Amino acid sequence: MSRISDSTVRRLSHYYRVLEEVAAEGQRLISSHRLAEREGITSAQVRKDLSCFGSFGRRGLGYDVDHLREQIRGILGLSRRWRVAIAGAGHIGSALIAYRGFGEQGFDVVAVFDTSPQRVGRPLGDLAVRAMDSLSARDAIDVGVVATPARAAQDVADAFVAAGVRGILNFAPRKLRVPPAVALRAVDMTMEFESLSFALSQPRSARRPRSAP
């Protein structure tokens, strides 16, 4: 259990979603076949993943939906709350403040920072934008969200690390360097948009088939 690979975590995320769906439909038991469905995962892989943390289905019956959901919820850390700060009160920062799914996944946005004197002090959602240099370890931030322009992203990440964050979620279109003890994940919307824009610009004959990501 101490070494779970990124790809296993991603499969657990998938199982969790399927379990939420079937729970909403009122089902109490689920087969490994149904858990594998639609993601290129085999039912043997499902059974292997779940046996790793001690969950065994009953032959011909399957897995208990509620029990398995709570187990995976615990493993993914979804029953805990994390204090989140957003750096960058621009387009992406504002959209993230508006994105309630953030909170549903255990991330509570407790501060938003910017370097622009025009933005500092202004309200954004329920918060007032703070000056970037007012961030300190006293804020007790768990996760720093980088939502700045690319050129500012590494400085902001460094400031988050100095303030003791344990994870960084990067929306800026720039690779970041952080110490190994800090978890780093990235969502590069700009690149997906540009890649889509490129694909749309091609004449139909030149476009190559591309499988679903």
Place this chain on the structure above:
Amino acid sequence: MSRISDSTVRRLSHYYRVLEEVAAEGQRLISSHRLAEREGITSAQVRKDLSCFGSFGRRGLGYDVDHLREQIRGILGLSRRWRVAIAGAGHIGSALIAYRGFGEQGFDVVAVFDTSPQRVGRPLGDLAVRAMDSLSARDAIDVGVVATPARAAQDVADAFVAAGVRGILNFAPRKLRVPPAVALRAVDMTMEFESLSFALSQPRSARRPRSAP
């Protein structure tokens, strides 16, 4: 020029960002070394990429920033506008409507759809939410954004394809199947959040170093 791989497109995205930064700093010339900077790209790769579309720097001087920026802008299709419809007026759909970066990248959101009778007819940004089944080829949508729960995502994608979209941007945590002629890109925020939540939940000793994505 007719076959540009996904990885080349991603490098072009990167060059475009660097060019925007140096243009904002007032620079008129840029070296292949500076274009390669910070992304694990070699300057030889930069020169190869750029020579493919006929742009050659001058030895000891480099590339003309404005000219190169306009060239890449054209190749990525960023000087064109695309008509976008969002399916799903929930958390992600609302955040996307609030996200102005969408418009800056040439994507004009012209319609937003939902299946919920509670949401249809309500205002969202400058638009009124329309019933999902009112989508048709007459809407002339270029890009459909899937921002629904996972269980509805494939049906919505099928409806977009039937209405003649050329590209789909999927924010739902579910792999989608579309015909090869339709460009598909995905932004899986849920999975990044869950992966981060998992990493934060691990005791520090068990966390493995992970390079920047």
